[in-house]
Amino acid sequence: MKILALILSVVLSLAAAPGARADAWPPASWMAPNKPYRVVGNVYYVGSQGLSSYLITSSEGHVLLDAGMSPEGAKLVEANIVALGFKLSDVKILLNTHAHYDHAGGLAQLKADTGAKLYASSQDKPALEKGRHFGDNENGLTPFPAVKVDRTVGEGQKVKLGETTLVAHLTPGHTIGGTTWTMSVTEKGRPLNVVFFNSISVAGNALVGNKTYPKIVSDYRATFAKLKLMPADVFLPAHEEQGDLLAKRQRVLRGDNNAFIDSTELGRFVAASEAAFNKELARQQGAAK
Template identity: 50%
Template sequence: MIGKLLVALSALLAVGASDPPAWTKPHAPFRIVGNVYYVGSEGLAAYLITTPKGAILLDGTMEENVLAIEANIRSLGVKLSDVKILLNSHAHFDHAAGLAHLKRDTGATMMAMKGDVWALEHGRHFGDQNYVAPPFAPVKVDRVLTDGATVTLGGVTMTALATPGHTAGCTTWVLPVRIKAGLKTVVFPCSMTVAGNKLVGNRQYPGIVADFRRTFARMATLKADIVLPAHPELAQVLTRKGDEFLQPTLLPNLVADARAAFERQWRKESAIAK
Protein backbone atom coordinates (compact mmCIF):
# COMPACT_ATOMS: atom_id res chain seq x y z
CA MET A 1 0.00 0.00 0.00
CA ILE A 2 2.76 2.45 0.96
CA GLY A 3 4.66 1.61 -2.20
CA LYS A 4 1.66 2.41 -4.36
CA LEU A 5 1.24 5.78 -2.64
CA LEU A 6 4.90 6.63 -3.21
CA VAL A 7 4.60 5.75 -6.89
CA ALA A 8 1.48 7.90 -7.19
CA LEU A 9 3.20 10.88 -5.57
CA SER A 10 6.14 10.60 -7.94
CA ALA A 11 3.81 10.40 -10.92
CA LEU A 12 2.11 13.65 -9.92
CA LEU A 13 5.28 15.53 -10.81
CA ALA A 14 5.46 14.03 -14.27
CA VAL A 15 5.07 16.26 -17.29
CA GLY A 16 1.50 17.48 -17.61
CA ALA A 17 0.36 16.28 -14.20
CA SER A 18 -2.00 18.69 -12.43
CA ASP A 19 -2.01 19.38 -8.71
CA PRO A 20 -4.38 17.11 -6.75
CA PRO A 21 -7.43 18.98 -5.40
CA ALA A 22 -6.57 17.75 -1.90
CA TRP A 23 -3.40 19.83 -1.93
CA THR A 24 -5.43 23.03 -1.61
CA LYS A 25 -8.48 21.68 0.23
CA PRO A 26 -8.67 23.18 3.73
CA HIS A 27 -8.61 20.86 6.72
CA ALA A 28 -9.44 21.63 10.33
CA PRO A 29 -6.42 21.76 12.63
CA PHE A 30 -5.95 19.11 15.29
CA ARG A 31 -3.54 17.94 17.93
CA ILE A 32 -1.43 14.97 16.91
CA VAL A 33 0.65 14.22 20.01
CA GLY A 34 2.05 16.34 22.80
CA ASN A 35 2.81 19.82 21.51
CA VAL A 36 2.57 18.88 17.82
CA TYR A 37 -0.41 20.06 15.78
CA TYR A 38 -1.54 19.63 12.18
CA VAL A 39 -2.39 22.94 10.47
CA GLY A 40 -1.99 22.04 6.80
CA SER A 41 -4.40 21.18 4.00
CA GLU A 42 -5.97 17.82 3.26
CA GLY A 43 -3.09 16.83 1.01
CA LEU A 44 -0.08 18.86 2.18
CA ALA A 45 1.16 18.88 5.74
CA ALA A 46 2.14 21.86 7.83
CA TYR A 47 3.05 21.10 11.43
CA LEU A 48 2.91 23.53 14.34
CA ILE A 49 5.10 22.80 17.34
CA THR A 50 4.15 24.89 20.35
CA THR A 51 6.45 25.96 23.18
CA PRO A 52 6.19 28.29 26.20
CA LYS A 53 8.09 30.92 24.18
CA GLY A 54 6.15 30.72 20.92
CA ALA A 55 5.71 28.27 18.08
CA ILE A 56 7.66 26.63 15.28
CA LEU A 57 6.01 26.04 11.90
CA LEU A 58 7.33 23.28 9.66
CA ASP A 59 6.49 23.80 5.97
CA GLY A 60 4.36 26.44 4.32
CA THR A 61 2.83 24.24 1.61
CA MET A 62 1.42 26.27 -1.30
CA GLU A 63 0.64 29.98 -1.55
CA GLU A 64 -3.03 29.09 -2.01
CA ASN A 65 -3.08 27.53 1.46
CA VAL A 66 -1.53 30.34 3.48
CA LEU A 67 -4.73 32.01 4.64
CA ALA A 68 -6.18 28.66 5.71
CA ILE A 69 -2.97 27.76 7.55
CA GLU A 70 -3.01 31.09 9.34
CA ALA A 71 -6.67 30.60 10.28
CA ASN A 72 -5.82 27.14 11.62
CA ILE A 73 -3.00 28.56 13.72
CA ARG A 74 -5.26 31.23 15.20
CA SER A 75 -8.00 28.71 15.94
CA LEU A 76 -5.54 26.85 18.17
CA GLY A 77 -5.13 30.00 20.23
CA VAL A 78 -1.75 30.87 18.76
CA LYS A 79 -1.21 34.39 17.41
CA LEU A 80 0.63 34.72 14.13
CA SER A 81 3.18 36.87 15.93
CA ASP A 82 3.79 33.93 18.26
CA VAL A 83 5.18 31.89 15.37
CA LYS A 84 8.88 32.57 15.89
CA ILE A 85 10.56 30.06 13.58
CA LEU A 86 9.78 28.79 10.08
CA LEU A 87 11.31 25.50 8.93
CA ASN A 88 11.12 23.59 5.67
CA SER A 89 11.33 19.92 4.78
CA HIS A 90 12.50 20.66 1.25
CA ALA A 91 12.47 23.37 -1.40
CA HIS A 92 9.71 22.22 -3.73
CA PHE A 93 6.77 24.47 -4.56
CA ASP A 94 4.22 22.26 -2.80
CA HIS A 95 6.04 22.58 0.52
CA ALA A 96 7.83 25.93 0.23
CA ALA A 97 5.67 28.26 -1.88
CA GLY A 98 3.80 29.64 1.12
CA LEU A 99 6.87 30.41 3.21
CA ALA A 100 7.51 33.95 1.94
CA HIS A 101 3.92 34.97 2.70
CA LEU A 102 4.01 33.30 6.11
CA LYS A 103 7.31 34.98 6.94
CA ARG A 104 5.84 38.40 6.13
CA ASP A 105 2.74 37.80 8.21
CA THR A 106 4.47 36.27 11.24
CA GLY A 107 7.84 37.99 11.28
CA ALA A 108 9.37 34.57 12.00
CA THR A 109 12.99 33.62 11.42
CA MET A 110 13.40 31.36 8.38
CA MET A 111 15.83 28.47 8.82
CA ALA A 112 16.82 25.93 6.17
CA MET A 113 19.46 23.35 5.28
CA LYS A 114 22.40 24.69 3.29
CA GLY A 115 21.65 22.58 0.21
CA ASP A 116 18.21 24.14 -0.24
CA VAL A 117 19.07 27.79 0.42
CA TRP A 118 19.65 28.60 -3.26
CA ALA A 119 16.32 27.12 -4.30
CA LEU A 120 14.40 28.87 -1.52
CA GLU A 121 15.99 32.25 -2.20
CA HIS A 122 15.52 31.96 -5.98
CA GLY A 123 12.04 30.44 -5.85
CA ARG A 124 12.81 27.53 -8.13
CA HIS A 125 13.91 23.94 -7.96
CA PHE A 126 17.60 23.07 -8.02
CA GLY A 127 18.66 20.21 -10.27
CA ASP A 128 17.61 18.81 -13.64
CA GLN A 129 14.12 17.34 -13.86
CA ASN A 130 11.96 15.47 -16.32
CA TYR A 131 9.23 18.08 -15.84
CA VAL A 132 8.88 21.85 -15.66
CA ALA A 133 9.08 22.70 -11.96
CA PRO A 134 6.66 25.51 -11.02
CA PRO A 135 8.36 28.63 -9.62
CA PHE A 136 7.39 30.03 -6.24
CA ALA A 137 7.87 33.19 -4.20
CA PRO A 138 11.51 33.43 -3.02
CA VAL A 139 12.05 33.54 0.72
CA LYS A 140 15.12 34.90 2.51
CA VAL A 141 16.83 32.32 4.70
CA ASP A 142 17.94 33.92 7.97
CA ARG A 143 19.81 30.96 9.41
CA VAL A 144 21.59 28.40 7.26
CA LEU A 145 21.63 24.93 8.80
CA THR A 146 24.05 22.05 8.44
CA ASP A 147 23.66 18.38 9.26
CA GLY A 148 22.94 17.84 12.95
CA ALA A 149 22.03 21.46 13.65
CA THR A 150 19.55 22.04 16.43
CA VAL A 151 16.73 24.55 16.59
CA THR A 152 15.58 25.42 20.10
CA LEU A 153 12.65 27.53 21.27
CA GLY A 154 11.11 27.59 24.72
CA GLY A 155 12.94 24.48 25.85
CA VAL A 156 11.86 22.47 22.79
CA THR A 157 14.65 21.28 20.51
CA MET A 158 14.37 19.94 16.97
CA THR A 159 17.34 18.35 15.22
CA ALA A 160 17.93 18.76 11.49
CA LEU A 161 19.28 15.74 9.61
CA ALA A 162 20.58 16.22 6.09
CA THR A 163 18.84 13.60 3.94
CA PRO A 164 19.45 14.86 0.37
CA GLY A 165 18.37 13.35 -2.91
CA HIS A 166 14.78 14.45 -3.40
CA THR A 167 16.33 17.92 -3.11
CA ALA A 168 19.92 18.87 -2.35
CA GLY A 169 18.92 20.17 1.08
CA CYS A 170 16.16 17.73 1.94
CA THR A 171 15.84 17.83 5.73
CA THR A 172 14.47 15.24 8.12
CA TRP A 173 13.47 16.74 11.44
CA VAL A 174 13.62 14.86 14.74
CA LEU A 175 11.70 15.91 17.86
CA PRO A 176 11.43 14.17 21.25
CA VAL A 177 7.90 14.33 22.64
CA ARG A 178 6.67 13.13 26.00
CA ILE A 179 3.28 11.42 25.94
CA LYS A 180 1.45 9.03 28.29
CA ALA A 181 3.46 6.12 26.90
CA GLY A 182 6.70 7.92 27.79
CA LEU A 183 9.32 9.85 25.82
CA LYS A 184 8.91 9.14 22.12
CA THR A 185 10.78 10.20 19.00
CA VAL A 186 8.78 12.04 16.37
CA VAL A 187 10.37 12.05 12.93
CA PHE A 188 9.29 14.38 10.15
CA PRO A 189 10.97 12.59 7.21
CA CYS A 190 11.89 14.48 4.10
CA SER A 191 10.54 13.01 0.88
CA MET A 192 12.57 10.13 -0.53
CA THR A 193 10.88 9.76 -3.92
CA VAL A 194 12.62 10.41 -7.24
CA ALA A 195 9.69 12.63 -8.23
CA GLY A 196 10.85 13.58 -11.70
CA ASN A 197 14.48 14.24 -10.80
CA LYS A 198 16.95 13.10 -13.44
CA LEU A 199 19.14 10.43 -11.91
CA VAL A 200 21.44 9.93 -14.90
CA GLY A 201 23.10 12.96 -16.47
CA ASN A 202 21.89 15.49 -13.91
CA ARG A 203 24.31 18.29 -14.71
CA GLN A 204 23.12 20.73 -12.07
CA TYR A 205 23.01 18.09 -9.34
CA PRO A 206 25.60 15.47 -10.36
CA GLY A 207 25.75 13.89 -6.92
CA ILE A 208 22.07 13.07 -6.75
CA VAL A 209 22.43 9.28 -6.99
CA ALA A 210 25.07 9.09 -4.26
CA ASP A 211 23.00 11.41 -2.07
CA PHE A 212 19.88 9.27 -2.46
CA ARG A 213 21.77 6.11 -1.53
CA ARG A 214 23.38 7.70 1.53
CA THR A 215 19.97 8.94 2.61
CA PHE A 216 18.37 5.51 2.29
CA ALA A 217 21.17 4.00 4.37
CA ARG A 218 20.81 6.65 7.05
CA MET A 219 17.02 6.63 7.19
CA ALA A 220 16.90 2.84 7.40
CA THR A 221 18.62 3.00 10.80
CA LEU A 222 16.77 6.03 12.19
CA LYS A 223 14.50 5.26 15.15
CA ALA A 224 11.04 6.74 14.75
CA ASP A 225 8.14 6.04 17.08
CA ILE A 226 5.90 8.51 15.27
CA VAL A 227 6.27 9.42 11.59
CA LEU A 228 4.79 12.66 10.26
CA PRO A 229 5.53 13.11 6.54
CA ALA A 230 5.02 16.14 4.33
CA HIS A 231 2.35 14.22 2.42
CA PRO A 232 -0.03 13.12 5.20
CA GLU A 233 -1.53 10.15 3.38
CA LEU A 234 1.76 8.27 3.64
CA ALA A 235 1.14 7.85 7.38
CA GLN A 236 -2.65 8.30 7.45
CA VAL A 237 -2.02 11.40 9.56
CA LEU A 238 -5.54 12.75 9.08
CA THR A 239 -7.31 9.60 10.28
CA ARG A 240 -5.17 8.38 13.18
CA LYS A 241 -5.72 9.40 16.79
CA GLY A 242 -3.72 9.14 19.99
CA ASP A 243 -1.69 5.97 20.32
CA GLU A 244 -2.52 5.07 16.71
CA PHE A 245 0.32 7.40 15.73
CA LEU A 246 2.82 5.04 17.36
CA GLN A 247 4.12 3.17 14.31
CA PRO A 248 7.74 2.08 14.85
CA THR A 249 7.75 -0.03 11.66
CA LEU A 250 6.42 2.69 9.37
CA LEU A 251 9.67 4.52 8.63
CA PRO A 252 11.61 1.36 7.67
CA ASN A 253 8.76 0.42 5.34
CA LEU A 254 8.75 3.86 3.74
CA VAL A 255 12.50 3.70 3.23
CA ALA A 256 12.37 0.21 1.71
CA ASP A 257 9.65 1.17 -0.75
CA ALA A 258 11.35 4.43 -1.74
CA ARG A 259 14.71 2.71 -2.18
CA ALA A 260 13.20 0.00 -4.40
CA ALA A 261 11.45 2.61 -6.56
CA PHE A 262 14.66 4.63 -6.82
CA GLU A 263 16.73 1.64 -7.96
CA ARG A 264 14.12 0.74 -10.59
CA GLN A 265 14.19 4.27 -11.96
CA TRP A 266 18.01 4.40 -11.89
CA ARG A 267 18.26 1.13 -13.82
CA LYS A 268 15.72 2.40 -16.35
CA GLU A 269 17.56 5.68 -16.94
CA SER A 270 20.94 3.94 -17.05
CA ALA A 271 19.71 1.55 -19.73
CA ILE A 272 18.37 4.42 -21.84
CA ALA A 273 21.64 6.35 -21.49
CA LYS A 274 23.74 3.48 -22.89
Protein backbone atom coordinates (compact mmCIF):
# COMPACT_ATOMS: atom_id res chain seq x y z
CA MET A 1 0.00 0.00 0.00
CA LYS A 2 2.88 2.37 0.76
CA ILE A 3 4.30 1.68 -2.71
CA LEU A 4 0.92 2.33 -4.30
CA ALA A 5 0.45 5.56 -2.34
CA LEU A 6 3.88 6.74 -3.49
CA ILE A 7 3.01 5.96 -7.12
CA LEU A 8 -0.22 7.90 -6.82
CA SER A 9 1.45 10.91 -5.24
CA VAL A 10 3.94 11.00 -8.10
CA VAL A 11 1.15 10.74 -10.66
CA LEU A 12 -0.80 13.60 -9.10
CA SER A 13 2.25 15.83 -8.77
CA LEU A 14 3.18 15.25 -12.39
CA ALA A 15 -0.35 16.06 -13.49
CA ALA A 16 -0.25 19.36 -11.62
CA ALA A 17 3.30 20.38 -12.48
CA PRO A 18 3.87 22.79 -15.37
CA GLY A 19 5.62 21.06 -18.23
CA ALA A 20 5.00 17.57 -16.84
CA ARG A 21 6.45 14.92 -19.12
CA ALA A 22 3.94 13.28 -21.45
CA ASP A 23 5.69 9.93 -21.00
CA ALA A 24 5.54 9.95 -17.19
CA TRP A 25 4.51 6.61 -15.71
CA PRO A 26 1.83 5.85 -14.76
CA PRO A 27 0.18 8.30 -17.16
CA ALA A 28 -1.53 11.22 -15.41
CA SER A 29 -4.67 10.49 -17.43
CA TRP A 30 -5.20 7.30 -15.42
CA MET A 31 -6.21 9.40 -12.41
CA ALA A 32 -7.65 12.40 -14.27
CA PRO A 33 -11.40 12.96 -13.72
CA ASN A 34 -13.65 12.48 -16.71
CA LYS A 35 -17.32 13.41 -17.07
CA PRO A 36 -19.37 10.18 -17.26
CA TYR A 37 -21.69 9.53 -20.18
CA ARG A 38 -23.98 6.97 -21.80
CA VAL A 39 -22.32 5.01 -24.60
CA VAL A 40 -25.10 2.86 -26.09
CA GLY A 41 -28.16 1.17 -24.65
CA ASN A 42 -27.74 0.68 -20.90
CA VAL A 43 -23.94 1.03 -20.99
CA TYR A 44 -22.26 4.04 -19.35
CA TYR A 45 -18.62 5.13 -19.22
CA VAL A 46 -17.69 5.93 -15.59
CA GLY A 47 -13.89 5.70 -15.70
CA SER A 48 -11.11 8.27 -15.68
CA GLN A 49 -9.70 9.92 -18.79
CA GLY A 50 -7.29 7.04 -19.33
CA LEU A 51 -8.70 3.98 -17.56
CA SER A 52 -12.05 2.59 -18.60
CA SER A 53 -14.78 1.53 -16.19
CA TYR A 54 -18.26 0.68 -17.45
CA LEU A 55 -21.58 0.67 -15.65
CA ILE A 56 -24.22 -1.64 -17.11
CA THR A 57 -27.61 -0.92 -15.64
CA SER A 58 -30.69 -3.08 -15.13
CA SER A 59 -34.04 -2.97 -13.33
CA GLU A 60 -32.64 -5.21 -10.57
CA GLY A 61 -29.35 -3.43 -10.00
CA HIS A 62 -26.17 -2.69 -11.89
CA VAL A 63 -22.94 -4.32 -13.03
CA LEU A 64 -19.61 -2.48 -12.87
CA LEU A 65 -16.73 -3.60 -15.08
CA ASP A 66 -13.23 -2.63 -13.86
CA ALA A 67 -12.51 -0.24 -11.03
CA GLY A 68 -9.53 2.01 -11.62
CA MET A 69 -5.97 1.65 -10.37
CA SER A 70 -6.36 2.34 -6.63
CA PRO A 71 -8.78 3.13 -3.82
CA GLU A 72 -8.57 6.77 -4.94
CA GLY A 73 -9.36 5.69 -8.50
CA ALA A 74 -12.35 3.76 -7.16
CA LYS A 75 -13.65 6.92 -5.51
CA LEU A 76 -13.46 8.67 -8.87
CA VAL A 77 -15.55 5.87 -10.43
CA GLU A 78 -18.03 6.07 -7.56
CA ALA A 79 -18.42 9.83 -8.01
CA ASN A 80 -19.16 9.29 -11.70
CA ILE A 81 -21.82 6.68 -10.92
CA VAL A 82 -23.53 9.07 -8.51
CA ALA A 83 -23.21 11.96 -10.98
CA LEU A 84 -25.26 9.94 -13.47
CA GLY A 85 -28.04 9.62 -10.91
CA PHE A 86 -27.42 6.00 -9.86
CA LYS A 87 -26.96 4.70 -6.32
CA LEU A 88 -23.79 2.92 -5.26
CA SER A 89 -25.91 0.49 -3.26
CA ASP A 90 -27.55 -0.62 -6.52
CA VAL A 91 -24.23 -1.92 -7.88
CA LYS A 92 -24.67 -5.65 -7.30
CA ILE A 93 -21.91 -7.26 -9.39
CA LEU A 94 -18.29 -6.30 -10.02
CA LEU A 95 -16.47 -7.72 -13.06
CA ASN A 96 -12.83 -7.49 -14.08
CA THR A 97 -11.11 -7.72 -17.46
CA HIS A 98 -7.76 -8.74 -15.98
CA ALA A 99 -5.78 -8.78 -12.75
CA HIS A 100 -3.44 -5.83 -13.25
CA TYR A 101 -3.28 -2.97 -10.75
CA ASP A 102 -4.55 -0.37 -13.23
CA HIS A 103 -7.88 -2.23 -13.63
CA ALA A 104 -8.15 -4.15 -10.36
CA GLY A 105 -6.61 -1.72 -7.88
CA GLY A 106 -9.96 -0.17 -6.99
CA LEU A 107 -11.99 -3.38 -6.70
CA ALA A 108 -11.52 -3.85 -2.96
CA GLN A 109 -12.66 -0.28 -2.28
CA LEU A 110 -15.69 -0.59 -4.54
CA LYS A 111 -16.60 -3.95 -3.03
CA ALA A 112 -16.50 -2.42 0.46
CA ASP A 113 -18.50 0.65 -0.54
CA THR A 114 -21.21 -1.10 -2.57
CA GLY A 115 -21.48 -4.56 -1.02
CA ALA A 116 -21.35 -6.00 -4.56
CA LYS A 117 -20.10 -9.50 -5.36
CA LEU A 118 -16.95 -9.88 -7.44
CA TYR A 119 -16.99 -12.27 -10.40
CA ALA A 120 -13.69 -13.12 -12.12
CA SER A 121 -12.06 -15.95 -14.04
CA SER A 122 -10.67 -18.80 -11.97
CA GLN A 123 -7.25 -18.24 -13.58
CA ASP A 124 -7.04 -14.60 -12.42
CA LYS A 125 -8.53 -15.32 -8.98
CA PRO A 126 -5.15 -16.06 -7.30
CA ALA A 127 -3.67 -12.75 -8.49
CA LEU A 128 -6.74 -10.78 -7.37
CA GLU A 129 -6.77 -12.39 -3.95
CA LYS A 130 -3.02 -11.96 -3.43
CA GLY A 131 -3.02 -8.43 -4.82
CA ARG A 132 -0.17 -8.88 -7.23
CA HIS A 133 0.51 -9.62 -10.87
CA PHE A 134 0.95 -13.24 -11.93
CA GLY A 135 3.63 -14.20 -14.48
CA ASP A 136 7.19 -13.11 -15.22
CA ASN A 137 7.15 -9.45 -16.21
CA GLU A 138 9.87 -6.84 -16.47
CA ASN A 139 7.69 -4.47 -14.38
CA GLY A 140 7.77 -6.80 -11.39
CA LEU A 141 4.79 -7.73 -9.21
CA THR A 142 2.91 -4.38 -9.52
CA PRO A 143 0.98 -4.84 -6.25
CA PHE A 144 -2.58 -3.64 -5.59
CA PRO A 145 -5.12 -4.07 -2.75
CA ALA A 146 -6.11 -7.72 -2.55
CA VAL A 147 -9.80 -8.51 -3.04
CA LYS A 148 -11.88 -11.64 -2.45
CA VAL A 149 -13.46 -13.24 -5.51
CA ASP A 150 -17.00 -14.36 -4.69
CA ARG A 151 -17.66 -16.35 -7.85
CA THR A 152 -15.45 -17.64 -10.64
CA VAL A 153 -16.50 -17.74 -14.28
CA GLY A 154 -15.40 -19.89 -17.20
CA GLU A 155 -15.54 -19.74 -20.98
CA GLY A 156 -18.99 -18.85 -22.27
CA GLN A 157 -20.49 -18.46 -18.82
CA LYS A 158 -23.34 -15.95 -18.55
CA VAL A 159 -23.72 -13.37 -15.80
CA LYS A 160 -27.33 -12.22 -15.53
CA LEU A 161 -28.85 -9.35 -13.59
CA GLY A 162 -32.38 -8.29 -14.40
CA GLU A 163 -32.73 -8.00 -18.17
CA THR A 164 -28.95 -7.67 -18.62
CA THR A 165 -26.79 -10.64 -19.65
CA LEU A 166 -23.01 -10.55 -20.08
CA VAL A 167 -20.98 -13.44 -21.48
CA ALA A 168 -17.40 -14.26 -20.42
CA HIS A 169 -14.82 -15.09 -23.10
CA LEU A 170 -11.44 -16.15 -21.76
CA THR A 171 -8.75 -14.22 -23.65
CA PRO A 172 -5.48 -15.02 -21.83
CA GLY A 173 -1.99 -13.79 -22.61
CA HIS A 174 -1.88 -10.28 -21.20
CA THR A 175 -2.77 -12.09 -17.97
CA ILE A 176 -3.37 -15.80 -17.52
CA GLY A 177 -7.06 -15.23 -16.80
CA GLY A 178 -7.85 -12.20 -18.95
CA THR A 179 -11.53 -12.02 -19.83
CA THR A 180 -13.35 -10.21 -22.62
CA TRP A 181 -17.03 -9.61 -21.85
CA THR A 182 -19.81 -9.28 -24.42
CA MET A 183 -23.47 -8.32 -24.35
CA SER A 184 -26.25 -7.28 -26.69
CA VAL A 185 -28.02 -3.93 -26.53
CA THR A 186 -30.64 -2.15 -28.59
CA GLU A 187 -29.95 1.43 -29.65
CA LYS A 188 -32.82 3.26 -31.35
CA GLY A 189 -34.30 -0.07 -32.41
CA ARG A 190 -30.98 -1.39 -33.72
CA PRO A 191 -29.48 -4.52 -32.09
CA LEU A 192 -25.76 -4.17 -31.37
CA ASN A 193 -23.01 -6.51 -30.16
CA VAL A 194 -20.96 -4.79 -27.48
CA VAL A 195 -17.46 -6.05 -26.67
CA PHE A 196 -15.76 -5.00 -23.42
CA PHE A 197 -12.26 -5.76 -24.59
CA ASN A 198 -9.53 -7.25 -22.42
CA SER A 199 -6.02 -5.97 -23.20
CA ILE A 200 -3.81 -8.12 -25.46
CA SER A 201 -0.61 -6.07 -25.48
CA VAL A 202 2.66 -7.63 -24.30
CA ALA A 203 3.12 -4.89 -21.68
CA GLY A 204 6.42 -6.16 -20.31
CA ASN A 205 5.49 -9.85 -20.26
CA ALA A 206 8.31 -12.33 -20.72
CA LEU A 207 7.44 -14.25 -23.89
CA VAL A 208 10.61 -16.35 -23.79
CA GLY A 209 11.50 -18.37 -20.71
CA ASN A 210 8.45 -17.32 -18.68
CA LYS A 211 8.76 -19.88 -15.88
CA THR A 212 5.62 -18.73 -14.06
CA TYR A 213 3.47 -18.73 -17.19
CA PRO A 214 5.13 -21.16 -19.64
CA LYS A 215 2.22 -21.32 -22.13
CA ILE A 216 1.98 -17.56 -22.52
CA VAL A 217 2.81 -17.54 -26.26
CA SER A 218 0.25 -20.20 -27.19
CA ASP A 219 -2.35 -18.38 -25.08
CA TYR A 220 -1.72 -15.12 -26.91
CA ARG A 221 -2.05 -16.88 -30.27
CA ALA A 222 -5.29 -18.60 -29.24
CA THR A 223 -6.67 -15.27 -28.06
CA PHE A 224 -5.86 -13.53 -31.35
CA ALA A 225 -7.63 -16.33 -33.23
CA LYS A 226 -10.71 -16.14 -30.98
CA LEU A 227 -11.03 -12.37 -31.20
CA LYS A 228 -10.82 -12.39 -35.00
CA LEU A 229 -14.10 -14.35 -35.03
CA MET A 230 -15.90 -12.24 -32.45
CA PRO A 231 -18.70 -9.96 -33.75
CA ALA A 232 -18.33 -6.44 -32.38
CA ASP A 233 -20.45 -3.47 -33.36
CA VAL A 234 -19.25 -1.46 -30.37
CA PHE A 235 -15.62 -1.81 -29.23
CA LEU A 236 -15.09 -0.75 -25.60
CA PRO A 237 -11.51 -1.34 -24.44
CA ALA A 238 -9.95 -1.30 -20.97
CA HIS A 239 -7.84 1.73 -21.90
CA GLU A 240 -9.51 4.79 -23.41
CA GLU A 241 -6.84 5.44 -26.01
CA GLN A 242 -7.20 1.96 -27.50
CA GLY A 243 -10.60 2.97 -28.83
CA ASP A 244 -10.25 6.77 -29.01
CA LEU A 245 -13.26 6.98 -26.72
CA LEU A 246 -12.83 10.65 -25.85
CA ALA A 247 -12.80 11.58 -29.53
CA LYS A 248 -15.89 9.44 -30.15
CA ARG A 249 -17.68 11.14 -27.27
CA GLN A 250 -16.93 14.54 -28.80
CA ARG A 251 -18.38 13.32 -32.09
CA VAL A 252 -21.57 12.30 -30.28
CA LEU A 253 -21.82 15.75 -28.72
CA ARG A 254 -21.52 17.22 -32.22
CA GLY A 255 -24.48 15.13 -33.36
CA ASP A 256 -22.92 11.87 -34.61
CA ASN A 257 -25.11 9.25 -32.95
CA ASN A 258 -23.13 6.42 -34.57
CA ALA A 259 -19.70 7.48 -33.30
CA PHE A 260 -19.26 4.36 -31.15
CA ILE A 261 -20.55 1.95 -33.78
CA ASP A 262 -17.97 0.35 -36.09
CA SER A 263 -18.10 -3.37 -36.84
CA THR A 264 -14.55 -3.34 -38.27
CA GLU A 265 -12.74 -1.70 -35.36
CA LEU A 266 -12.10 -4.82 -33.29
CA GLY A 267 -10.64 -6.66 -36.28
CA ARG A 268 -8.28 -3.80 -37.07
CA PHE A 269 -7.14 -3.54 -33.47
CA VAL A 270 -6.51 -7.27 -33.14
CA ALA A 271 -4.50 -7.33 -36.39
CA ALA A 272 -2.31 -4.46 -35.19
CA SER A 273 -1.89 -6.08 -31.77
CA GLU A 274 -0.89 -9.42 -33.28
CA ALA A 275 1.71 -7.73 -35.47
CA ALA A 276 3.15 -5.92 -32.42
CA PHE A 277 3.18 -9.22 -30.49
CA ASN A 278 5.06 -11.04 -33.27
CA LYS A 279 7.62 -8.24 -33.43
CA GLU A 280 8.21 -8.32 -29.68
CA LEU A 281 8.40 -12.13 -29.65
CA ALA A 282 11.06 -12.04 -32.36
CA ARG A 283 13.00 -9.41 -30.41
CA GLN A 284 12.93 -11.47 -27.21
CA GLN A 285 13.87 -14.66 -29.08
CA GLY A 286 16.81 -12.86 -30.64
CA ALA A 287 17.93 -11.47 -27.29
CA ALA A 288 17.78 -14.95 -25.75
CA LYS A 289 20.21 -16.44 -28.29
